[in-house]
Amino acid sequence: MDSQSLIGMFFFPYVGGGHQIPMIDMARVFASHGAKSTIITTPKHSLSFQKSIDRDQKSGLQISIHTFDLPENVDIADVDMSATPFTDTSFLQEPLKNLLIHYQPDCIVHDVFHRWSADVINSVGVPRIVFNGNGCFPRCVQENLGKYKPHEKVGSDFEPFVVPGLPDRIELTRSQLPFFARQQHPHGSFPRKMQKPDENSFGTVVNSFYELEPAYVEYFKNEMGTKAWLVGPVSLCNKNVADKAERGQKTSIDEQSILNWLECKEPNSVLYISFGSLARLAPEQLLEIAHGLEASKHPFIWVVGKIFKSAGKEKENEENWLPSGFEERMKESKKGLIIRGWAPQLLILEHSAVGGFMTHCGWNSTLEGVSAGVPMITWPITAEQFSNEKLITDVLKIGVKVGSVNWVSWSTEPWAAVGREKVEMTVKKLLGGGEEAEEMRRLAKELGHKAKRAVEQGGSSYNDADALIQELKSRRQP
Ligand code: UDP
Numbered sequence: 001m002d003s004q005s006l007i008g009m010f011f012f013p014y015v016g017g018g019h020q021i022p023m024i025d026m027a028r029v030f031a032s033h034g035a036k037s038t039i040i041t042t043p044k045h046s047l048s049f050q051k052s053i054d055r056d057q058k059s060g061l062q063i064s065i066h067t068f069d070l071p072e073n074v075d076i077a078d079v080d081m082s083a084t085p086f087t088d089t090s091f092l093q094e095p096l097k098n099l100l101i102h103y104q105p106d107c108i109v110h111d112v113f114h115r116w117s118a119d120v121i122n123s124v125g126v127p128r129i130v131f132n133g134n135g136c137f138p139r140c141v142q143e144n145l146g147k148y149k150p151h152e153k154v155g156s157d158f159e160p161f162v163v164p165g166l167p168d169r170i171e172l173t174r175s176q177l178p179f180f181a182r183q184q185h186p187h188g189s190f191p192r193k194m195q196k197p198d199e200n201s202f203g204t205v206v207n208s209f210y211e212l213e214p215a216y217v218e219y220f221k222n223e224m225g226t227k228a229w230l231v232g233p234v235s236l237c238n239k240n241v242a243d244k245a246e247r248g249q250k251t252s253i254d255e256q257s258i259l260n261w262l263e264c265k266e267p268n269s270v271l272y273i274s275f276g277s278l279a280r281l282a283p284e285q286l287l288e289i290a291h292g293l294e295a296s297k298h299p300f301i302w303v304v305g306k307i308f309k310s311a312g313k314e315k316e317n318e319e320n321w322l323p324s325g326f327e328e329r330m331k332e333s334k335k336g337l338i339i340r341g342w343a344p345q346l347l348i349l350e351h352s353a354v355g356g357f358m359t360h361c362g363w364n365s366t367l368e369g370v371s372a373g374v375p376m377i378t379w380p381i382t383a384e385q386f387s388n389e390k391l392i393t394d395v396l397k398i399g400v401k402v403g404s405v406n407w408v409s410w411s412t413e414p415w416a417a418v419g420r421e422k423v424e425m426t427v428k429k430l431l432g433g434g435e436e437a438e439e440m441r442r443l444a445k446e447l448g449h450k451a452k453r454a455v456e457q458g459g460s461s462y463n464d465a466d467a468l469i470q471e472l473k474s475r476r477q478p
Helices: 017-032 050-058 090-103 117-124 136-148 214-223 241-245 255-263 283-296 326-333 345-350 363-371 385-395 420-431 435-455 460-476
Strands: 008-012 036-041 063-067 107-111 128-131 203-206 228-230 270-274 300-304 336-340 354-359 376-378 399-401
Touching: 008 017, 008 090, 017 036, 017 050, 017 063, 017 107, 017 128, 017 363, 017 460, 036 090, 050 063, 050 241, 090 117, 107 117, 117 128, 136 214, 136 385, 214 228, 228 460, 241 345, 255 300, 255 336, 255 345, 270 283, 270 345, 270 420, 283 300, 283 326, 283 420, 326 336, 345 354, 345 363, 354 363, 354 420, 363 385, 363 435, 376 385, 376 420, 385 399, 399 420, 399 435, 420 435, 435 460
Parallel strands: 008 036, 008 107, 036 063, 107 128, 128 203, 203 228, 270 300, 270 354, 300 336, 354 376, 376 399
Antiparallel strands: none
């Protein structure tokens, strides 16, 4: 087939880990379904995924990267996956508009964190498909919080309330909501464009799969009236070791040493700990985690990402966040592996020795844990992570809550919110082999199988990806 007749899909990812990574995978998924995928990005950002696109091209997929021709000193400063949702990308407005006018693709999938992008795309008349990084469950929770405002009817930040109108009984507290969503907060609510990017769009693509959250998919489509295609878990498109290991950033440890370390461990015995691409934990919190892990006596791989340094201490480099002699003890006893920086998360989660995932409940990590069939210890911090925790623990019943109850903004100084006793207790509960934990493991494994089936030929996500391509094709006919 000549490439003109293929459906041309543009993908315009945001610049941070939790949003860029899944959209790159999504572009690859659609290419594997026969679309011609073009990823639009800045020169610096393209470097973080160039190699996997090269591999896809070699294997015959129609996929490419278009980088904006920017003046040398103009690019997004942060290329280490740390752009928060508030990084301003509006200098890309004109280049994007010109590109769309020139190429007139069949559609563009754009990330909502490019806040200005809906207007620009609407102005050139290219079908606009929304990507917001979340699943249906957190979006339904958010919708009904806004609609019924149950948090305004409780007497304190820690009094639980039920989110009305949802298929399950979902309880939250005001302390678990973003400041801007709480009553009368001076920062107000999200800008309107951020809230309603689905309006006037062609629809939305979701990195999720029907069998994970069927009642919420129905609610999302029928009650909230959103046209949606669920095409995930997109991380499952990473089939070979190189793709799994080089996802997002160069890893701080070579994959073979991790695999060697894991090979020596019993099946389902290791806890993997990661708080995603953005979280900055306080040194005091890391110390509590270290004590809790050591006391639990279970083996672990701990990814220590960014460490928060309070004002005036930015330049300090002392590792005051580890108990004395901790790392040496963990090395000698082969109990623990500490990774500073970036880990090959997919490779680790999929290893049979991994039996639990302590996670901040970012949507991608949640889905990746589900896809790997691993039960979780939930430790939400910010964004919609507290909703995701409810899905994992209360709806899917594949996780234990560590007891994090305070939503923290990216700009606030974090503190040690969870003590070592809770860490120790939850790790022992999940990995200690009790009946409750074994049931969670069974359910998690079952979901993992469903996730893999969803993306195989004839599976729900496979069919949705095909359906979207067909719908775009049918628009071409006069
Ligand atoms: N990730 C990774 N290695 C790391 C940290 C994160 O590969 O050391 C990946 C992880 O697999 C996931 C993404 O980064 O795909 C993080 O997304 P998530 O939605 O879980 O959290 P966020 O970073 O947006 O808070």
